[in-house]
């Protein structure tokens with residue numbers, strides 16, 4: 001995701017990347033004009049308006065602390081966060097603008113709405129969420145599957161989850177409603193990670209001038 005973000009940010013005139021942070025740094029400290037920092041060097045990054053985080057749950061606390069100390073916005077797409085980490089995002093939102101989303105694609109935003117409506121229209125049907133991702137993905141069920149599960153619950157269904165890790169699958173989510181003698185399948189298949197990076201950059205550009213608060217992707221679409 002970091003590489004997709006850097007490439008696509010380079011195509012936008014309204015976004016300047018001042019630093020890239022990973023656990024370790026590449027041998028070359030400046031790549032395509034962007035200085036790279038290790039996680040240990042985080043506090044040394046230059047001034048910024050909004051941080052975009054796609055890392056691992058353990059990367060969250062230091063970045064959130066930096067954003068709060070500097071009064072900057074935070075966009076995070078990191079999944080597998082603990083409930084306490086979501087609570088920390090809520091608390092920080094009293095002081096800075098914060099947006100966390102399990103999925104930055106437009107299609108999944110629409111799927112979320114469809115799942116809520118289908119669940120409400122199909123009381124008593126079984127609801128199963130099946131997600132497939134690449135073998136390197138660490139968390140399961142995926143953040144998106146859990147978000148879709150919340151949508152199903154909001155519509156009155158109690159979902160079950162299944163996760164598949166195989167090859168280089170970018171990300172697929174299927175929500176299946178099964179009744180007696182019939183079945184509905186609502187599915188989203190991502191074929192490029194660029195959709196997530198584009199979505200995150202889109203909302204980052206809009207979060208910059210917002211007051212403190214907890215935002216959703218839908219709040220910043222227009």
Ligand SMILES: NC(=O)C1=CN([C@@H]2O[C@H](COP(=O)(O)OP(=O)(O)OC[C@H]3O[C@@H](n4cnc5c(N)ncnc54)[C@H](OP(=O)(O)O)[C@@H]3O)[C@@H](O)[C@H]2O)C=CC1
Nearest residue numbers: 001022023024039054055058059077078079102103104196
């Ligand atoms: N919300 C969404 O739309 C999407 C969310 N995701 C989520 O984004 C996250 C990252 O996914 P992906 O890019 O595939 O993962 P990768 O493993 O490819 O990349 C993770 C990056 O985070 C860095 N990192 C790991 N730990 C730390 C830390 N403690 N401090 C700073 N940087 C750290 C790694 O550095 P190094 O390379 O040095 O190890 C690496 O650059 C996952 O949680 C994934 O589920 C992914 C796609 C879309």
Ligand SMILES: O=C(O)C1=N[C@H](C(=O)O)C[C@H](O)C1
Nearest residue numbers: 079102103137142143144171
């Ligand atoms: O790790 C990934 O790759 C993805 N993670 C997100 C998730 O956990 O839902 C979003 C997308 O499916 C890709």
